[in-house]
Amino acid sequence: IVFRTAEALDQTGKVSTAVFCARGTLLLGEPEVASVEAFGDHDAEGVLALVAGAEGGAVHPVAAAVVRTARARGVRPDGVRSPSLQPGLGVTAVASNGQPLVVGNRALMLRERISVARAEPRIAELESLGRSVLLVAHAGRLVGILGLQDGLRAGARAAVQHLLDVGVEPVLLSGDARETCETLGRALDVDHVRPEVLPQERGDEVRRLADGGAVIAVIGRSPIDDAALAAGAVSVALGAAGSSAAEWSVQLTNDDVRDAALSLRIAHECRREAKLGIGITMASGVTGALAIAF
Numbered sequence: 001i002v003f004r005t006a007e008a009l010d011q012t013g014k015v016s017t018a019v020f021c022a023r024g025t026l027l028l029g030e031p032e033v034a035s036v037e038a039f040g041d042h043d044a045e046g047v048l049a050l051v052a053g054a055e056g057g058a059v060h061p062v063a064a065a066v067v068r069t070a071r072a073r074g075v076r077p078d079g080v081r082s083p084s085l086q087p088g089l090g091v092t093a094v095a096s097n098g099q100p101l102v103v104g105n106r107a108l109m110l111r112e113r114i115s116v117a118r119a120e121p122r123i124a125e126l127e128s129l130g131r132s133v134l135l136v137a138h139a140g141r142l143v144g145i146l147g148l149q150d151g152l153r154a155g156a157r158a159a160v161q162h163l164l165d166v167g168v169e170p171v172l173l174s175g176d177a178r179e180t181c182e183t184l185g186r187a188l189d190v191d192h193v194r195p196e197v198l199p200q201e202r203g204d205e206v207r208r209l210a211d212g213g214a215v216i217a218v219i220g221r222s223p224i225d226d227a228a229l230a231a232g233a234v235s236v237a238l239g240a241a242g243s244s245a246a247e248w249s250v251q252l253t254n255d256d257v258r259d260a261a262l263s264l265r266i267a268h269e270c271r272r273e274a275k276l277g278i279g280i281t282m283a284s285g286v287t288g289a290l291a292i293a294f
Helices: 006-012 044-055 061-074 106-111 117-128 155-167 176-186 199-212 226-231 257-293
Strands: 017-021 032-038 082-087 090-094 099-104 133-138 139-151 169-175 192-193 216-221 234-238
Touching: 006 106, 006 155, 006 234, 006 257, 017 199, 017 257, 032 044, 032 061, 044 061, 044 090, 044 099, 044 139, 061 133, 061 139, 099 106, 106 133, 117 133, 117 139, 155 169, 155 176, 155 257, 169 176, 169 199, 176 192, 199 216, 199 226, 216 226, 216 257, 226 234, 234 257
Parallel strands: 017 169, 017 216, 169 192, 216 234
Antiparallel strands: 032 139, 082 090, 090 099, 099 133, 133 139
16 A cells, blocks of 8 residues: 555544445445346347447446456357447447447436337346446347346455545446446445446536535546546545556555555554544643643
8 A cells, every 4th residue: 555645644543434436345346247138029049249339349347347257158259240349338330231229228218219218127127236338229129138147246245344444435336237336335335326427427426416605526547537537636546656657645565455445444443543632742741841830
């Protein structure tokens, strides 16, 4: 654990709220496809082929999970054309048969004017299990759902407990739906969740939290969480020490989220012990002065 300056150590000791950028900190950041479901005339293999075709050129963890599943099941990706990545939302493209293809979350379906009413009960059920939901629409109609499960990182619960032990409120910041975030929050004893926040909006979300008077620390990874890290009064970057050009407040040589939370605990205990030492010194001085006076 590397505190960049003495001022960074002191400011870290004042933190009242710690924001976890969920994927890659509390979560492994390596989701797996847990279920593939189809509606209407489509079957599960056809839905998976469409998604694999749309996500084939992307490099984010969800795309990698979809491609792995397609290969494992022997499904050939659809010959999708003109894929357009919508950050934090999904992908729009043209399927091999010339029909429009949309793969993403509810917000993207709403923007593309595609109804998801028929699947709402199933979506809610998957989200209550803590799964992320990937919706698939073809030719303007919802044709399938993929449920993705991301595991907790080792030490995630211990990291939250480190914060609670020194009176720091943990906050979960995620692009997932509210029900998915709340399920994760219950598993970790995190009551405060900020769901459905797009990557480009996370800096503004951190600043809104700070507007209430809290001193905010952001725990994340560079460069994917740079916007959120830069917005916090204290930035704690996993796996950044010695390899990052950015001067984050606290840098870790490893990617263990327990050490990220421990850095806040150390700073709080250091500050408390310093105050205690000053108090004892002043008390002994005052006692001595009174003894001499009397």
